[in-house]
Amino acid sequence: MFRRILIANRGEIAQRIIRACRELGIETVAVYSEADADALYLSQADETICIGPAASAGSYLNIPAIISAAEVADVEAIHPGYGFLSENAHFAEVCRSCKIHFIGPDPETIAALGQKDNAKQMARDAGCPVVPGSPGSVDTESEAVKIAAEIGYPVIIKAAFGGGGRGMRVARNEPSLINGYHAARSEAKNAFGNATVYVEKFVENPRHVEVQILGDMHGNVVHLGERDCTVQRRHQKLIEESPSPMIDEDTRQRMGEAAVRLIKHAKYHNAGTVEFLLDKNGDFYFIEVNARIQVEHTVTEMVTGIDLIREQIRLAAGEELGYTQADIKFNGHCIECRLNAEDPRKDFQPSPGLVETFVPPGGPGVRVDSHCYSGYRIPPTYDSMIGKILVHRPTREMAIQTMQRALGETVVVGPKTTIPISRAILDHPDFRQAVHDTGFMERYFGNSAALAGLR
Numbered sequence: 001m002f003r004r005i006l007i008a009n010r011g012e013i014a015q016r017i018i019r020a021c022r023e024l025g026i027e028t029v030a031v032y033s034e035a036d037a038d039a040l041y042l043s044q045a046d047e048t049i050c051i052g053p054a055a056s057a058g059s060y061l062n063i064p065a066i067i068s069a070a071e072v073a074d075v076e077a078i079h080p081g082y083g084f085l086s087e088n089a090h091f092a093e094v095c096r097s098c099k100i101h102f103i104g105p106d107p108e109t110i111a112a113l114g115q116k117d118n119a120k121q122m123a124r125d126a127g128c129p130v131v132p133g134s135p136g137s138v139d140t141e142s143e144a145v146k147i148a149a150e151i152g153y154p155v156i157i158k159a160a161f162g163g164g165g166r167g168m169r170v171a172r173n174e175p176s177l178i179n180g181y182h183a184a185r186s187e188a189k190n191a192f193g194n195a196t197v198y199v200e201k202f203v204e205n206p207r208h209v210e211v212q213i214l215g216d217m218h219g220n221v222v223h224l225g226e227r228d229c230t231v232q233r234r235h236q237k238l239i240e241e242s243p244s245p246m247i248d249e250d251t252r253q254r255m256g257e258a259a260v261r262l263i264k265h266a267k268y269h270n271a272g273t274v275e276f277l278l279d280k281n282g283d284f285y286f287i288e289v290n291a292r293i294q295v296e297h298t299v300t301e302m303v304t305g306i307d308l309i310r311e312q313i314r315l316a317a318g319e320e321l322g323y324t325q326a327d328i329k330f331n332g333h334c335i336e337c338r339l340n341a342e343d344p345r346k347d348f349q350p351s352p353g354l355v356e357t358f359v360p361p362g363g364p365g366v367r368v369d370s371h372c373y374s375g376y377r378i379p380p381t382y383d384s385m386i387g388k389i390l391v392h393r394p395t396r397e398m399a400i401q402t403m404q405r406a407l408g409e410t411v412v413v414g415p416k417t418t419i420p421i422s423r424a425i426l427d428h429p430d431f432r433q434a435v436h437d438t439g440f441m442e443r444y445f446g447n448s449a450a451l452a453g454l455r
């Protein structure tokens, strides 16, 4: 096992990793930008190192600065968290060449899965159902037109190196395809430095269900069930839950097995997520693998009792899983609401600045992962998520009740937050009956009139 780990991240995930390390008896080195000098996670680490200015390019994405911090602090491993360098194959490669363990899959695996059209081909090869579409990248407008005519409209044009819901365009006819093709390419080029796109069938009103995977370096793979992340706004997840209220036991089992087949085929080790879309008929299709820990990993921790960060660290150190699929037991229902410093009444615009008072919820069945505190100043530079509120109860209905209670007692004075929208979602009959799909937010909360009426 490692003696000392550097955490190449910030905020709640840095704190989450420090907590896992503490319990494992591992020393932690936290890095920070000048904008994060007052961050809570710094007081919880054994050592802290400033790696650069506020802008991520100079700090949390600055590979030479992070590697020199790791060398100066003499760590054996780096945990990249999520976002930033977590799915950067080059960074994983640099760690390897510096003889520092990267807590995640191999650089080759990250690179292979990070190109989404390539990941889709791997899924096909592993016998995993995929959304019908172009066999690989689509490099000309005329090719896009031809493929779209073959698979039939509507189609979606997606950035091969995309993430975070960017670089995607839906087209319902040829003129919008031509526009969308060029728009997606230029957005992809700007956001990801690579304009490559591919085209696939747009699944109407899908549900988003993903499977958590753990694999060791000895060929053992298990899945830890699914998370339902259907509540999304502009492809960004807002609420996650497990188990999915949308699938039956048979689908659950087939989805889990399909995910395991792909992960074994990819020779993937460490934690990862296989994402699927579920259509109205209950058929599921692979869309992508996230080769890292995800924000919503916490939901799976609650229902399985498995500490995913601890497992990541253990597996990166070369330990065996030590359990099989049959050992994994699922218990109760978990719902997570992301707590974002955004103003839902003003088109979700970021609302950074001083948090005068922060009182997190508590009581039975409540977990809060947050780096927020009274007196914390949320920097405008980074993601607006300031925490995650989770509830774990015996049934979905009870989980919804507990979440309403928990959101009701949460106090954030200063910035606006997404609490009012989370409460409205939980009250909505479609959510309650679990008949919602990824169009839910747009349909019911897509215009300013609906948002202005939030409590």
Ligand code: ADP
Pocket (backbone or CB within 6 Å): 131, 156, 162, 163, 164, 165, 166, 200, 201, 202, 203, 204, 206, 208, 232, 235, 275, 277, 287, 288, 438
């Ligand atoms: P990213 O890596 O940017 O998050 P994903 O491929 O995971 O991109 O897709 C994000 C979301 O976009 C999905 O959860 C879904 O809501 C929507 N989406 C992606 N592909 C399709 C598709 N073929 N049909 C319908 N919706 C899609």
